[in-house]
Amino acid sequence: MSSPLTGDKENANPNPRFGTVQMANEPQGLKRTGSVLEWGSRKKPTKTDPLVHHGRHFGRTVHAFANIHSLILAGLSVEQPDLESTQQRREYRVFKKLLKMIPNFEERLLEAGPEEIVLMAGLIQKGASSSRSDDTSSMKSAAIDWITPENEPLKPSLFRNQKVDRGFNHEVTGRLLCPTSLDWSDPEIKAGLRNKEITISGADWPRFLYRDEIYDPEDPWKGLLRAELLVLHIFTSPSSTEDAPRATRSGNARIHGMTRVTPASIAYTATQVRFALSSATTFCRTDRDTDSETFYTSLLELLEDLDEEEEIKALLSWWNGRIFPSASNTRRIAPENSALSNIRRKRASKKASASGRAGGK
Secondary structure (H helix, E strand, C coil): CCCCCCCCCCCCCCCCCCCCCCCCCCCCCCCCCCCCCCCCCCCCCCCCCHHHHHHHHHHHHCCCCCCHHHHHHHHHHCCCCCCCCHHHHHHHHHHHHHHHHCCCHHHHHHHCCHHHHHHHHHHHHHHHHHHHHHHHHHHHHHHHHHHCCCCCCCCCCCCCCCCCCCHHHCHHHHHHHCECCCCCCCHHHHHHHHCCCCCCCCCCCEHHHEHHHCCCCCCCCCCECCCHHHCCCCCCCHHHHCCCCHHHCCCHHHHCCCCCCCHHHHHHHHHHHHHHHCCCCCCCCCCCCCCHHHHHHHHHHHHCCHHHHHHHHHHHHHHHHHHCHHHCCCCCCCCCCCHHHHHHHHHHHHHHHHHHHHHHC
């Protein structure tokens, strides 16, 4: 039996792999098993709909591996939000975020029949799957630019559209992917990673997550998820990784009206970067080499841990300042000699004079 957040490979079956969902042309009721935060079907609905657009944003900023149909069924079945298990509470929070993201979606669900729910869930799932696929494809090439030294060639060189020489097979990507618990400069460690005698859990985080790849075991929060490699590409357009001011950049964030990062968006970005650096060719949640879902989930659980609230707030503030500076809490105050300040002074002076005359009568 699968654990709550494990399942089969992405391309294994056109039907939903994590949770059993009865399709619209079947006469009986809808069924599901397993966790609703497990990867849903990649079967593509043919109808285009705004729900696909919302699904793209949902996958990037709320939960990357959710089975949308099962999530909806579980959410609608909850009568009291005071749920027993941590997993159920997490799933319900994700469901509520989905409802908040899509205008009037809760009303549509309550009025919909089983077949329409299947259709709506499929459209959202299509969006989440397509955004993940698009990001994986674009980052495959872009990652080479990110790791190439300025004004120098990458040695040895790497193909943009092939990944076989990445991961622990390459000196640079291997160093970036090496877990903080291991020493990449140790020849035995390096050989063990390359010949797969040493296997890495997704919960054993790589050094690229840390600013300048520096991990301090005495202060493991120091520099965590503040690496420049992480803030590039996904929530800005490809050109925005160059010299354009971030406040004017286009990209996925602007398209979806996004002005703040979320814990899930940081975890998603890190997961995509990790996959881009790896030698894996298929984004597969159960692949032993990448263990992507464990990696994503372990980051997300930390970033949603109330006991880590102070560090999380500081991290989110750092990301927002880097990607959305124009939406930050900083205020720009007009100088005293500006036209705006002068208008306000004149207005205040007139009000004071009028008030004085009225008081003297």
